[in-house]
Amino acid sequence: MSYIRYHWGPSHTMAATPAPSADSPEGATPAFSPLYQQIKGLILQSLQAGEWKPGEAIPSEMDLAARFRVSQGTVRKAIDELAAENLVVRRQGKGTFVATHAEQHVRYRFLKLVPDTGEAGPAQRSILECRRQRASAEVARALQLRTGDSVVQVRRVLSFSGVPTILEDMWLPGNPFKGLTAEQLDAHQGPTYALFELEFGVRMVRAEEKIRAVAADAQQATLLAMPEGAPLLSVERLSYTYNDVPMELRRGLYRTDTHHYRNELN
Missing domain, CATH: 3.40.1410.10 (Chorismate lyase-like)
Structure with a gap:
């Protein structure tokens, strides 16, 4: 039997960076996620909640930066990863759109x-x-x-x-x-x-x-x-x-x- 796993997108959304716990095993260190990964997780939460439908444009990088109170570069890096995972599609001069199976190049x-x-x-x-x-x-x-x-x-x-x-x-x-x-x-x-x-x-x-x-x-x-x-x-x-x-x-x-x-x- 052959087993194939296709990764089109992340399997979970990123949570806020965890703090060390007194109950953690001795020598264990908390897992820290970069800020852009946390922003990516927040964008994924909005996608999951249906805030932006397939085929619709998401807010601009500037608007998302203001919304999340981070730099535009941080938002751009988060969106770059989402685009690489085929969850959003960049269109030059038009913006970034939620990917959809209805489009030939992202089916x-x-x-x-x-x-x-x-x-x-x-x-x-x-x-x-x-x-x-x-x-x-x-x-x-x-x-x-x-x-x-x-x-x-x-x-x-x-x-x-x-x-x-x-x-x-x-x-x-x-x-x-x-x-x-x-x-x-x-x-x-x-x-x-x-x-x-x-x-x-x-x-x-x-x-x-x-x-x-x-x-x-x-x-x-x-x-x-x-x-x-x-x-x-x-x-x-x-x-x-x-x-x-x-x-x-x-x-x-x-x-x-x-x-x-x-x-x-x-």
């Missing part, structure tokens, strides 16, 4: 499944199921819910050039995604994560994936139009929003007879 592609020959065309999506159910113990554990809590379960097939290629099951916590329907998923033409941002205010900022090889069972083979027992690439993804809160468990099965997985490592 996150977790698993790069590409055709063996030719260019990858747009996917045709077929929503097989979208319903609310009670979370199993396994799903609840992954999404940090209680067993029996409400979740939305979605099953869909993605086809390329008319050939069913990906079978996906998704589980989403019920409260943040209240009202999600198959019709919404079917009508939305852009990335699914852009829909989550626009309609539900949920932005995925990082993910973890586990990859293994499996054989197609009878139902999977039927949905993917391939022989039973054919090899598939199984990908389990757990996606998080700000502050390391899990917001999606996704399990995908990928045909590899005409496609392959490509990951660029930097």
Whole structure:
């Protein structure tokens, strides 16, 4: 089994610099964070609270410096890190904007499944199921819910050039995604994560994936139009929003007879 962890953004916000404690173990030293890291944490708190929505401009460096009572250089360094982590996007002459999955150059592609020959065309999506159910113990554990809590379960097939290629099951916590329907998923033409941002205010900022090889069972083979027992690439993804809160468990099965997985490592 292969295990991949994608870091799109920090997994937590920075707190104020801690003071030494009388209860600290002998010889232990408190962890100090630079001032720009603390400002970065405050900006992240505002992003998490929805003060600035995906695609919207955040205040200027000068305004943020006045707000936090720090130098403009300190704010610039904090924003530089947020931009490097794809949480904000700088636009010359226009300002800094909250990154969004709706923009082509900042769309996150977790698993790069590409055709063996030719260019990858747009996917045709077929929503097989979208319903609310009670979370199993396994799903609840992954999404940090209680067993029996409400979740939305979605099953869909993605086809390329008319050939069913990906079978996906998704589980989403019920409260943040209240009202999600198959019709919404079917009508939305852009990335699914852009829909989550626009309609539900949920932005995925990082993910973890586990990859293994499996054989197609009878139902999977039927949905993917391939022989039973054919090899598939199984990908389990757990996606998080700000502050390391899990917001999606996704399990995908990928045909590899005409496609392959490509990951660029930097």
